[in-house]
Amino acid sequence: xxxxxxxxxxxxxxxxxxxxxxxxxxxxxxxxxxxxxxxxxxxxxxxxxxxxxxxxxxxxxxxxxxxxxxxxxxxxxxxxxxxxxxxxxxxxxxxxxxxxxxxxxxxxxxxxxxxxxxxxxxxxxxxxxxxxxxxxxxxxxxxxxxxxxxxxxxxxxxxxxxxxxxxxxxxxxxxxxxxxxxxxxxxxxxxxxxxxxxxxxxxxxxxxxxxxxxxxxxxxxxxxxxxx
Numbered sequence: 001x002x003x004x005x006x007x008x009x010x011x012x013x014x015x016x017x018x019x020x021x022x023x024x025x026x027x028x029x030x031x032x033x034x035x036x037x038x039x040x041x042x043x044x045x046x047x048x049x050x051x052x053x054x055x056x057x058x059x060x061x062x063x064x065x066x067x068x069x070x071x072x073x074x075x076x077x078x079x080x081x082x083x084x085x086x087x088x089x090x091x092x093x094x095x096x097x098x099x100x101x102x103x104x105x106x107x108x109x110x111x112x113x114x115x116x117x118x119x120x121x122x123x124x125x126x127x128x129x130x131x132x133x134x135x136x137x138x139x140x141x142x143x144x145x146x147x148x149x150x151x152x153x154x155x156x157x158x159x160x161x162x163x164x165x166x167x168x169x170x171x172x173x174x175x176x177x178x179x180x181x182x183x184x185x186x187x188x189x190x191x192x193x194x195x196x197x198x199x200x201x202x203x204x205x206x207x208x209x210x211x212x213x214x215x216x217x218x219x220x221x222x223x224x225x226x227x228x
Contacts, residue, residue: 012092016089027125032119032188034192044061045062045115045216054085056080057082058076058223059077059100061104061217062074064216073106079097102135111137112140113214114140115210119141119188132189140186140201141185141187156176
């Protein structure tokens with residue numbers, strides 16, 4: 001793994017140790033204060049999948065009207081996968097394609113919702129936080145599984161939640177988005193607070209386990225959408 005002048009990871013030497021050190025530096029830049037447009041006009045959902053036995057990274061973005069939750073545009077970016085899977089360093093594998101997908105939008109979104117972790121990460125820099133710091137976009141992570149920390153199972157009803165604690169720190173919430181479904185792992189990425197990350201996730205639910213922005217992006221990234 002090597003970094004070059006066009007790398008989205010300035011100062012990274014391409015090593016695992018260097019990636020972890022850069023994560024620590026970028027995590028210090030994360031803001032957990034709400035700083036996004038009100039009222040929200042647009043929200044973008046992001047997700048990543050892989051093709052060709054992992055040789056190609058496939059990033060999907062869907063831009064929605066924040067008021068109606070209706071999709072406005074969607075795009076898929078494909079790049080050669082430049083880094084193998086390393087636990088805790090997924091953003092170094094996925095971010096280049098996500099940035100390319102973001103650049104395909106006709107306008108930047110007011111908010112980015114990413115299928116993945118925000119600060120609920122061992123070094124507080126999951127893909128949603130990394131994307132937010134790299135672009136300046138307000139962002140939050142909505143993950144399907146837990147990466148770091150522990151939580152007690154939330155109640156059975158939509159909106160029930162319990163805190164996720166990692167090393168004694170609150171890093172997100174386990175949120176029941178639909179009865180009889182496993183809880184989502186919701187954590188802020190950048191320029192979004194812990195409580196607001198949950199409120200925004202609930203706001204964009206439309207009867208499915210996943211909120212609409214990441215649900216639609218997941219369909220594209222996983223090639224379940226015929227238009228992909």
